[in-house]
Amino acid sequence: MERLDAIVEQLRIWQQRINLVAPSTVSEVWTRHVGDSWQLLALAPDARLWVDLGSGGGFPGLVVAAALVDRGGSIHLVESNNKKAAFLRECARIAGLPVKVHAKRIEEFAASFAEAPDIVSARALAPMDKLLDYVEPFLKKGAQALLPKGQDVEQELTQAAISWHIDAELVPSVIEPHAKIVRVLNARRR
Numbered sequence: 001m002e003r004l005d006a007i008v009e010q011l012r013i014w015q016q017r018i019n020l021v022a023p024s025t026v027s028e029v030w031t032r033h034v035g036d037s038w039q040l041l042a043l044a045p046d047a048r049l050w051v052d053l054g055s056g057g058g059f060p061g062l063v064v065a066a067a068l069v070d071r072g073g074s075i076h077l078v079e080s081n082n083k084k085a086a087f088l089r090e091c092a093r094i095a096g097l098p099v100k101v102h103a104k105r106i107e108e109f110a111a112s113f114a115e116a117p118d119i120v121s122a123r124a125l126a127p128m129d130k131l132l133d134y135v136e137p138f139l140k141k142g143a144q145a146l147l148p149k150g151q152d153v154e155q156e157l158t159q160a161a162i163s164w165h166i167d168a169e170l171v172p173s174v175i176e177p178h179a180k181i182v183r184v185l186n187a188r189r190r
């Protein structure tokens with residue numbers, strides 16, 4: 001809880017200078033962002049090495065990091081916006097989180113990252129078709145992808161299935177009634 005408190009405190013401070021989350025959601029940060037992120041941990045109880053793509057204001061990446069401390073795990077956050085990357089670094093330092101921030105584009109990170117993560121996550125980054133491009137290099141190394149999605153998820157999966165064979169399951173969100181988390185076990189281009 002102390003680590004999560006520190007994350008929320010830093011978010012509120014930095015949000016006054018840079019747009020880390022939609023301003024309308026700041027008052028609901030504990031449910032809309034912290035809780036929404038925390039629920040991913042139950043879907044990967046044994047994961048220790050994690051990669052979060054397009055981390056932005058740190059969701060789910062920083063919240064996952066707060067839990068990975070107790071598992072002896074760590075997380076790589078990939079965020080190409082330098083101001084957001086600076087926030088992620090400073091927040092991780094203050095909260096004492098096992099985080100490495102990569103201020104680069106996902107494509108560049110994926111090409112140079114030599115480790116095999118247990119989980120790759122991405123929230124609010126891209127439509128499913130594009131998202132699969134981003135996570136495929138990690139799936140090939142044995143990772144599972146956890147991708148929180150809104151109520152249009154079925155439509156996105158149908159669209160993505162035109163170009164991809166997708167082995168995935170949908171897990172209902174415990175936070176948003178119509179939202180789902182897509183757990184991707186495998187994906188390959190047709």
Ligand SMILES: C[S@@+](CC[C@H](N)C(=O)[O-])C[C@H]1O[C@@H](n2cnc3c(N)ncnc32)[C@H](O)[C@@H]1O
Pocket residue numbers: 020021053054055056057058059060078079080081084104105106107122123124125
């Ligand atoms: C809409 S925000 C979502 C942030 C966070 N995951 C969340 O759910 O609150 C998407 C973030 O992904 C970053 N991003 C988009 N494309 C990227 C890419 N190709 N490489 C690295 N970061 C990227 C953007 O800078 C932005 O901060």
